[in-house]
Amino acid sequence: MSAPVPMPRWADLVLLPAVCLLVALLAAAAVVAMVGQSPTEVISALVQGAFGTLRGLSYTLYYATTFIFTGLAVAVAFHGGLFNIGGEGQAVMGGLGTGLAALFLSHSLPVWAMLPVMLAAGVLFGLMWAAVPAYLQAYRGSHVVITTIMFNFIASSVLVYLLVNHLRPKGTMAIESVAFADSAKLPGMHQALAWIGVEWPASPLNLSLVLALLACVGVYLFMWRSRAGYRLRAVGSSPSAAEYAGINSRHQTLIAMSISGALAGMVGMNEIAGVSGKLILEFVSGAGFTGIAVALMGRNHPVGIIFASILFGALFQGGAEVAFDVPGFSRDMVVMLQGFIVLFSGAMTYVIAPWVAAALRFLPGARHG
Numbered sequence: 001m002s003a004p005v006p007m008p009r010w011a012d013l014v015l016l017p018a019v020c021l022l023v024a025l026l027a028a029a030a031v032v033a034m035v036g037q038s039p040t041e042v043i044s045a046l047v048q049g050a051f052g053t054l055r056g057l058s059y060t061l062y063y064a065t066t067f068i069f070t071g072l073a074v075a076v077a078f079h080g081g082l083f084n085i086g087g088e089g090q091a092v093m094g095g096l097g098t099g100l101a102a103l104f105l106s107h108s109l110p111v112w113a114m115l116p117v118m119l120a121a122g123v124l125f126g127l128m129w130a131a132v133p134a135y136l137q138a139y140r141g142s143h144v145v146i147t148t149i150m151f152n153f154i155a156s157s158v159l160v161y162l163l164v165n166h167l168r169p170k171g172t173m174a175i176e177s178v179a180f181a182d183s184a185k186l187p188g189m190h191q192a193l194a195w196i197g198v199e200w201p202a203s204p205l206n207l208s209l210v211l212a213l214l215a216c217v218g219v220y221l222f223m224w225r226s227r228a229g230y231r232l233r234a235v236g237s238s239p240s241a242a243e244y245a246g247i248n249s250r251h252q253t254l255i256a257m258s259i260s261g262a263l264a265g266m267v268g269m270n271e272i273a274g275v276s277g278k279l280i281l282e283f284v285s286g287a288g289f290t291g292i293a294v295a296l297m298g299r300n301h302p303v304g305i306i307f308a309s310i311l312f313g314a315l316f317q318g319g320a321e322v323a324f325d326v327p328g329f330s331r332d333m334v335v336m337l338q339g340f341i342v343l344f345s346g347a348m349t350y351v352i353a354p355w356v357a358a359a360l361r362f363l364p365g366a367r368h369g
Contacts, residue, residue, distance in 0.1 A: 007357045013299050016349065016356050020297070021311070023352060024344035028337045037329055042322055046337075049321025050314035056321070058189065058203035064306075064313030065205075065270045066284075068212040070291025071309055072219050073264040075300035077144075079223060080256025081236035086133060086148025087264040088288025089155030090126040094265020096159055097125030098272045099279030103167065103177055106184035114183040118273055119211070119266065126265020127258045129155060134257030138250040144257065152288070160281065167279060177279040186274040206274030208266075215263060216302035222259075232256055264288060293342040296349070315341065 007016070029039035050060045070087045077084035101121035106114055133147035160175070167177040186207055190200040223229040234242040235252040243249055271283040294312055298304030319334035344352070 007353070007360060011356065011360060013301060013304060015360075016353055017297055017299065017304065017308075019356055020344045020349055020352055021341065023348070024340040027344070028340040031336065031340075032329075032333070035333070037326065037333075042326055042329060045322045045325045046314070046318035048318075049325070050318035053201075055201040055203055056317060058201060058205040059317040060310065060313040061189075061209055062203060062205040062270070062275075062313070063316045064309040065209045065212045066267050066287045067290055067294045067309035067312050068216065068305060069263055069266045069270070070287050071294030071298060071305040072215055072291075072302065073260040073288075074291050074295035075298070075302075075305060076219060076223070076232075076263065077256050077260040078295065078300050079236045080232045080252055081239060082134075082137075082144050082253065082256055082260075084130070084148055084257060084260045085145055085292065086130060086151050086288070087260075087291045088284055088286070089148070089152035090129050090261040090264035091267035091284045091288050092152075092155040092159055093129040094122040094126035094261075095268030095272050095283055096155075096162070096279070097265065098122035098268030099167075099177060099180075102180040102184035102273065103279065106181035109183055111183040114181075115186060115273065118184060119269055122265040122268040123262045124265070127262040130257045130261020130264070131254060134254045138253040144253075163279065163281060175281050176276075179278045180273075184273060185277050186269060188274070204275045206270065208270035208274045211266065211269060213306075215266065216306060219263070220302045228255070264291075297341070311341070312338070 032039045032042050049056050051057055070091060073087045073090065074084055098118045098121055101118045105117060109117065129151060133144050133151060136142035136147050137144045163175050163177065168175060169178050188202065189205040189207065189209065190202045192207055193200045223233065231247050232252050232255060234247055235249045239249045267284060267287060272279060276283060290312055294305055294308045298308035315338050319337065322329055323331045323334055
């Protein structure tokens with residue numbers, strides 16, 4: 001996302017998000033103090049819960065893994081000039097594809113074949129779910145914001161219908177599938193590190209973190225080191241100019257949304273293959289919408305998205321610890337802290353950016369543009 005006022009690239013990518021975060025924390029601290037809590041105690045408990053132990057760090061990175069996938073999904077669409085609000089539904093459908101592949105094939109395929117098949121199924125389901133709104137915008141004039149929101153509800157309904165009527169074992173009340181075979185379970189990080197002699201506490205963190213980091217590298221190489229990525233960004237910057245240069249903007253809409261949906265579809269590898277080991281409801285739990293805030297705060301760049309995902313992962317993990325460790329600090333107050341981060345990393349950026357740009361003018365030798 002470009003800054004609302006001209007400023008150096010480093011300030012846009014690093015300084016402005018840091019200032020927005022600082023302002024958000026100050027505003028949250030003021031509200032915490034107004035309700036009779038100690039801001040220092042709350043922030044200390046949050047940081048300690050998120051990073052103070054290896055187990056807490058593992059949970060933080062586990063949450064961050066999902067946010068990396070959904071943040072990248074939003075970012076790729078944004079660079080193509082599209083606002084994809086359907087990451088939630090695309091992640092749901094991707095997880096459905098991952099789960100269906102495991103349910104039907106895990107008893108007959110070894111782990112080295114099963115896991116790539118599950119990943120491919122999740123990517124394909126997420127891609128196809130995003131391609132439909134892309135086609136409707138490119139060739140029928142339907143706005144992608146509206147259609148992707150609608151597709152979120154449809155995806156949730158499809159998952160509920162299949163689990164309740166077809167995938168749930170007979171005689172059980174729990175709305176979930178049977179457990180996958182062992183070949184469909186992604187190794188946990190503690191297991192992987194044990195292979196090389198490193199002791200790590202057990203947690204939901206699994207090898208999908210490596211997959212998320214590889215996805216970041218892939219998005220960077222595609223967007224900024226390939227001709228295809230240049231064409232996509234050209235359409236996102238100015239569709240009319242791109243058309244004049246011979247770039248088909250309709251094709252780029254399909255490409256951007258398809259890649260976006262494929263990235264969101266990878267969420268199932270973390271939540272379905274890496275943790276639950278079966279297809280369940282609510283495995284996305286709003287991560288698709290959190291990905292919007294992650295992409296905004298990360299300035300739609302893979303490196304920024306990694307750091308923003310860790311921040312939101314810390315808010316989720318540390319917030320849970322605060323709710324337990326600080327008397328009188330409820331889970332609703334934790335949601336308030338998260339809300340301030342979203343507010344100041346998104347809408348309030350346009351308010352804060354002019355002040356940051358004005359302050360930079362006083363730096364010796366500062367150049368703008």
